[in-house]
Amino acid sequence: MVSTLEAYVTLVCTSVVLNLSILVYTYWKRHHYTNIAKLFMWNTLTSMIYCFGYAFSLTSTSLEQLRFWNIVQYVGMPFFPPLGLMFVMHYLGYKLTRKRIIALLIIPCLTFLINVTNESHHTFYRIYDIHSVLGAPYSEIEYGVWFVVHNIYIFSCMLAALLLLLSRWKETVSTYKPQLFALICGQLLPIVAAFLLFIGLTPDGIDPVPMVIWFSSVLYLWSITSSRMLSIMPVAKETIFNSMNDGVIVLNDSYQLIEYNHACKNMFTALDRSTLGQPFDHVWYMLTDQSFPVQLDTISDNLNVTIHQANYIYQLRISMLQQSNNNSGLLIIFTDITELHTLQQKLEHQAYYDELTQIYNRRAFFQQSEQDLMKVKGNLSSYTLILFDIDFFKKVNDTFGHQAGDQILVHVAQICKAELGEDMLFARYGGEEFVLAIAGYTLVEGENFANHLRFCIEQNPLVENKRVVSVTCSFGVSVTTGVMDESIYQLIQKADEALYAAKRSGRNQVKVFTEELTNDIY
Numbered sequence: 001m002v003s004t005l006e007a008y009v010t011l012v013c014t015s016v017v018l019n020l021s022i023l024v025y026t027y028w029k030r031h032h033y034t035n036i037a038k039l040f041m042w043n044t045l046t047s048m049i050y051c052f053g054y055a056f057s058l059t060s061t062s063l064e065q066l067r068f069w070n071i072v073q074y075v076g077m078p079f080f081p082p083l084g085l086m087f088v089m090h091y092l093g094y095k096l097t098r099k100r101i102i103a104l105l106i107i108p109c110l111t112f113l114i115n116v117t118n119e120s121h122h123t124f125y126r127i128y129d130i131h132s133v134l135g136a137p138y139s140e141i142e143y144g145v146w147f148v149v150h151n152i153y154i155f156s157c158m159l160a161a162l163l164l165l166l167s168r169w170k171e172t173v174s175t176y177k178p179q180l181f182a183l184i185c186g187q188l189l190p191i192v193a194a195f196l197l198f199i200g201l202t203p204d205g206i207d208p209v210p211m212v213i214w215f216s217s218v219l220y221l222w223s224i225t226s227s228r229m230l231s232i233m234p235v236a237k238e239t240i241f242n243s244m245n246d247g248v249i250v251l252n253d254s255y256q257l258i259e260y261n262h263a264c265k266n267m268f269t270a271l272d273r274s275t276l277g278q279p280f281d282h283v284w285y286m287l288t289d290q291s292f293p294v295q296l297d298t299i300s301d302n303l304n305v306t307i308h309q310a311n312y313i314y315q316l317r318i319s320m321l322q323q324s325n326n327n328s329g330l331l332i333i334f335t336d337i338t339e340l341h342t343l344q345q346k347l348e349h350q351a352y353y354d355e356l357t358q359i360y361n362r363r364a365f366f367q368q369s370e371q372d373l374m375k376v377k378g379n380l381s382s383y384t385l386i387l388f389d390i391d392f393f394k395k396v397n398d399t400f401g402h403q404a405g406d407q408i409l410v411h412v413a414q415i416c417k418a419e420l421g422e423d424m425l426f427a428r429y430g431g432e433e434f435v436l437a438i439a440g441y442t443l444v445e446g447e448n449f450a451n452h453l454r455f456c457i458e459q460n461p462l463v464e465n466k467r468v469v470s471v472t473c474s475f476g477v478s479v480t481t482g483v484m485d486e487s488i489y490q491l492i493q494k495a496d497e498a499l500y501a502a503k504r505s506g507r508n509q510v511k512v513f514t515e516e517l518t519n520d521i522y
Contacts, residue, residue: 005058005137011211018217019048025221026230029474033230040230043083044220049076051210060137063130070128070139074115078108078150081157081190088161088183092168102156111150123310124150131205138205146466155194162187182223186216247314250321255280255296255330267312269332272318296330306337313341337387354428356406357413365427369437369488372425373480376439380482384446386436387495388453388475391507393432400469405432405453406463408471411462434494443479443512450475450510458508472508474499 021043030037053072082104090096111124111487118124127142165184172180181284193208202208223229241248247264251257257280265271268287275283284292293305294316305316314334317425321328361370369385376383390396390412397405409432416434420426425437436453438446462469476499480486494513500512 008206008211009055009058011214012051012058014211015051015212015214015217016048017053018214018221019044019051019227022217022221022224023048023276026224029230030322036087037230039083039087039090041085042078044217046076046080047213047217049073050080051213052076054207054210054342058128058137058294062136063128066137066139067128071116074112078111078154079105079216081161082108085157085161088164088187091183092164107150107153111146111153114146114475119143124421134205140205151198153195154196155191158187158191158194162191176227178227179223179229182219182227182229186219189213189216199318217258218503246336249280249334251296251330251332253281253329257283258329264334267314267336299330311338312336313338319490357410357428359413359417360425360427362427362429365425365429365435368425372437372439373488373491374468376480377482381440382442382479382481383491384438384441384443384477384479385488385491386438386446386450386475386477387429387433387492387499387500388436388450388473389431389433391474391503396469400467404469407464408462408469411460412471412473415456415460419453419456435495441479446477446479447510447512450477454510474502474507475510476500476502477510477512 009334023041026033026037026041026044026494030041046309050073053069053074053076057069057073060069076509086096086101086104114121115124118128123146124145125141125142125147126144129140130136131138131140137341162184165180165187169177169180169184189212190209190436193202193212196202197208220229241259242262244261244263247267248259248261249257249264250259251412256277257275260271270287271283275286281292284290288309293307294303299318299320303316304320307314307316313336315337317333317335319331319333352360354361354366373383388407393405393408396408409428412434413426413428416426416436420436421438423439427435429435438449441449454475458469458472460471476495476497478491478494478498480491498511498513502509505511
């Protein structure tokens with residue numbers, strides 16, 4: 001009997017020494033490790049305290065000693081399984097928030113307090129006494145309600161840690177599998193020992209868990225020193241997959257949805273686990289009420305597609321998944337380019353639109369009119385250009401101020417825009433000048449339309465703060481046909497000569513360009 005007890009004490013003391021060695025070694029090397037080392041040291045410390053208290057309980061000769069060393073054990077024992085779970089979670093890449101840490105440590109804290117105060121309520125131990133047959137240091141225990149809660153909790157923590165580790169075995173590269181193997185065995189041995197104790201297959205009055213912790217400690221020490229467990233750790237594929245900012249959808253070779261990440265769930269909130277296994281075309285229609293813009297079975301190479309969905313714009317990159325030279329499905333990556341698209345539109349607007357009047361600027365006019373003129377020449381059609389400016393604009397600025405001048409420019413632009421057709425190109429040419437290009441209009445039709453605009457402007461003075469400012473404009477009109485080899489700059493020059501003639505003739509009128517007009521000017 002004594003030799004058996006000595007063997008028990010030796011095994012437990014071995015666990016204490018190994019845990020202490022690991023703790024000292026890890027603390028000494030802490031500057032070479034990542035932040036996970038702190039969790040590992042706390043886990044090792046609580047495990048060592050548990051084993052230390054149990055080793056001395058095996059030397060007890062009285063109930064008071066047994067109870068004292070039992071309380072010492074519970075300084076560490078309730079905490080090392082949840083701390084072990086936290087270590088595994090951190091190791092596998094799960095985020096440990098303050099709320100999660102507090103939630104995991106609430107029950108261990110309660111367990112320690114309830115055990116210390118057990119004599120006043122007996123909810124942890126109904127009976128705690130020296131074994132009636134074996135005597136000290138063996139104990140005879142009848143468990144209370146909270147003891148059951150405590151055991152279920154610590155067993156759940158160890159089992160959860162083990163399952164998390166096992167779930168990553170297949171996707172972990174061979175370089176990191178020794179680390180993972182050590183952690184799996186380190187979690188498995190205490191679970192097996194605790195289970196044997198729970199079903200009554202261990203010697204009476206003996207807790208086998210501290211006696212197997214030494215083997216877990218050997219595995220951890222080997223993993224730290226040989227495979228650098230605390231300095232280089234694997235990043236799980238799932239962690240990478242779900243930490244991506246881009247939404248990702250994975251389809252199998254039958255184009256069924258088999259996986260998606262958190263970012264994709266945020267993009268399409270109706271997406272849930274019930275959609276897994278369904279044909280992607282059906283899932284996409286359920287999410288968007290639209291057909292997918294690409295025929296999936298026609299994709300043979302990487303493909304980029306832009307789609308508009310609700311208030312968002314996504315860039316889709318679709319590529320084939322290859323496995324053993326066979327097509328094994330598709331990978332669809334959604335990149336939210338809404339902000340980029342908005343910025344591009346803003347920059348384009350600034351580049352091509354006049355900031356004050358919000359109509360095309362000079363640059364945009366020349367770019368678009370040159371393209372339109374090329375089409376007209378190809379169709380042997382006519383192209384009319386109307387150039388006009390505001391009469392006595394400098395006088396308005398001098399009399400009412402530049403702010404009033406800006407209001408008049410906006411006022412004239414709005415009047416003209418209201419009268420223009422969709423195919424007419426209207427822009428601010430510069431200063432108080434505007435230009436209008438119309439494809440298909442003859443010189444007479446252009447002159448008539450210019451007079452129409454002139455009349456509309458004249459009949460609609462600017463009214464602001466009970467002040468009425470009359471506005472008139474002078475117009476010059478030129479035209480070219482498909483049979484004439486003229487550039488847009490030549491048309492502008494002719495219209496400008498006609499505009500100059502309108503001003504010389506008293507303003508607020510329309511002049512068309514003719515050869516006789518040129519002779520009169522010069």
